Amino acid sequence: MSDSSEKQIIFRAAPGDALSGRIRVPGDKSISHRSIMLGALAEGVTEVSGFLEGEDNLATLEAFRAMGVRIEGPADGQVTIHGVGMHGLRAPAKSLYLGNSGTSMRLLSGLMAAQGFDVEMGGDASLSTRPMKRVTDPLRLMGAVVETSEKGTPPLKVKGGQRLKGIDYPMPMASAQVKSCLLLAGLYAEGHTCVSEPAPTRDHTERMLTGFGYPVERSGGKVCVQGGGKLSAAPIDVPADISSATFFMVGAAIAAGSDIVLEHVGINPTRIGVINILRLMGAGLELLNERAVGGEPVADIRVRAGKLKGIRIPEDQVPLAIDEFPALFVAAACAEGETVLTGAEELRVKESDRIQVMADGLVALGIDARATPDGIVIQGGTLGSGRVDSHGDHRIAMSFAMAALRATGPITITDCANVDTSFPGFVDLARKAGLDLVAEADR
Numbered sequence: 001m002s003d004s005s006e007k008q009i010i011f012r013a014a015p016g017d018a019l020s021g022r023i024r025v026p027g028d029k030s031i032s033h034r035s036i037m038l039g040a041l042a043e044g045v046t047e048v049s050g051f052l053e054g055e056d057n058l059a060t061l062e063a064f065r066a067m068g069v070r071i072e073g074p075a076d077g078q079v080t081i082h083g084v085g086m087h088g089l090r091a092p093a094k095s096l097y098l099g100n101s102g103t104s105m106r107l108l109s110g111l112m113a114a115q116g117f118d119v120e121m122g123g124d125a126s127l128s129t130r131p132m133k134r135v136t137d138p139l140r141l142m143g144a145v146v147e148t149s150e151k152g153t154p155p156l157k158v159k160g161g162q163r164l165k166g167i168d169y170p171m172p173m174a175s176a177q178v179k180s181c182l183l184l185a186g187l188y189a190e191g192h193t194c195v196s197e198p199a200p201t202r203d204h205t206e207r208m209l210t211g212f213g214y215p216v217e218r219s220g221g222k223v224c225v226q227g228g229g230k231l232s233a234a235p236i237d238v239p240a241d242i243s244s245a246t247f248f249m250v251g252a253a254i255a256a257g258s259d260i261v262l263e264h265v266g267i268n269p270t271r272i273g274v275i276n277i278l279r280l281m282g283a284g285l286e287l288l289n290e291r292a293v294g295g296e297p298v299a300d301i302r303v304r305a306g307k308l309k310g311i312r313i314p315e316d317q318v319p320l321a322i323d324e325f326p327a328l329f330v331a332a333a334c335a336e337g338e339t340v341l342t343g344a345e346e347l348r349v350k351e352s353d354r355i356q357v358m359a360d361g362l363v364a365l366g367i368d369a370r371a372t373p374d375g376i377v378i379q380g381g382t383l384g385s386g387r388v389d390s391h392g393d394h395r396i397a398m399s400f401a402m403a404a405l406r407a408t409g410p411i412t413i414t415d416c417a418n419v420d421t422s423f424p425g426f427v428d429l430a431r432k433a434g435l436d437l438v439a440e441a442d443r
């Protein structure tokens with residue numbers, strides 16, 4: 001359940017259409033968060049375009065305003081951040097409310113651990129159940145003083161005025177949030193802070209630090225920063241979010257007659273698991289007009305409907321497609337044969353338990369889907385009509401909306417208000433592309 005009981009939203013999606021045309025989905029969530037954080041700490045003025053005006057990113061933006069940073073916008077994706085320098089943040093008057101946003105809380109915990117003031121951070125019902133020990137354990141090794149609930153969940157209380165020291169940390173899980181948290185703390189620590197990852201994860205923090213003139217050493221699976229440097233403001237053009245484009249990629253791949261172009265999508269190699277997996281399943285997907293924009297690769301992605309086949313998803317693709325699995329499970333339900341995912345236990349601690357919630361939803365629509373401890377087994381079949389509960393998880397809601405394109409009858413999805421956390425305007429854009437979708441207040 002999402003927190004905001006006064007704005008319960010239900011989606012009703014009707015079957016039978018195809019997706020077509022050219023659309024641009026909103027800006028990348030991960031890059032938008034980082035643009036505010038680094039822009040705030042930089043010297044000079046950072047101009048951001050293509051900023052995602054989703055609730056998660058607005059939570060980050062408001063947190064920095066509350067710490068004294070002057071930020072203009074967002075207006076049509078434009079944000080102007082008047083950087084205060086590495087040591088210019090001020091104590092917020094009250095606890096920082098970060099809504100549904102795990103990225104805000106985990107990245108901020110690293111930054112806050114190094115400030116001269118105390119901070120408390122909390123969030124909604126979902127964020128309040130998410131594991132924070134993965135950041136608090138290594139931060140404590142650096143000398144941070146930070147408290148969580150007994151279960152290791154928010155609220156987080158960070159005590160300021162600590163002197164941090166660099167560590168050499170082998171991450172137990174492949175997490176860009178943990179890596180970024182430690183690198184941000186490392187900007188303030190004495191000596192080197194190094195993080196080794198068990199598998200490549202998104203590297204937007206490293207790229208943006210470099211773009212802001214901060215030296216980052218990378219070799220193999222290890223990334224290091226030396227504390228005590230400074231950031232210089234640089235313009236940021238945020239590409240469209242491949243995680244948001246995914247719903248349309250899957251929708252077009254499963255709906256007969258579809259042919260859609262998704263414009264200006266970020267195709268950072270650490271994010272393209274969805275493209276690799278859909279191609280392995282036989283989807284007709286082309287990258288057009290590949291180019292680089294401000295240190296991030298971008299392309300237009302053309303997707304045409306095709307016949308999909310079930311596959312065993314290579315485990316090395318899991319961190320590269322971590323947010324795309326709800327939609328990929330819908331593709332698997334429409335494929336011929338069996339799809340098996342393993343090595344994806346991280347999905348159980350996202351905005352919802354994405355393995356269980358997706359398995360339940362697919363079963364409610366007549367698909368043979370079996371959750372396993374670290375993945376799922378899905379037999380391709382016929383998606384029927386039915387009602388599924390998104391459990392307040394934005395990506396689950398949007399995935400089942402797309403499922404309607406191939407269903408034999410309408411699909412109703414409950415608890416959809418959180419779609420606004422990552423994809424404001426989803427319903428209008430999906431309708432424009434050809435999906436018969438309406439959002440209603442749930443009474």
Ligand code: S3P
Binds near residue numbers: 029103174201322323
């Ligand atoms: C994110 C990293 C991923 C991802 C999340 C955004 C980021 O989480 O699921 O939506 O911006 O760093 P993990 O790093 O915990 O896998």
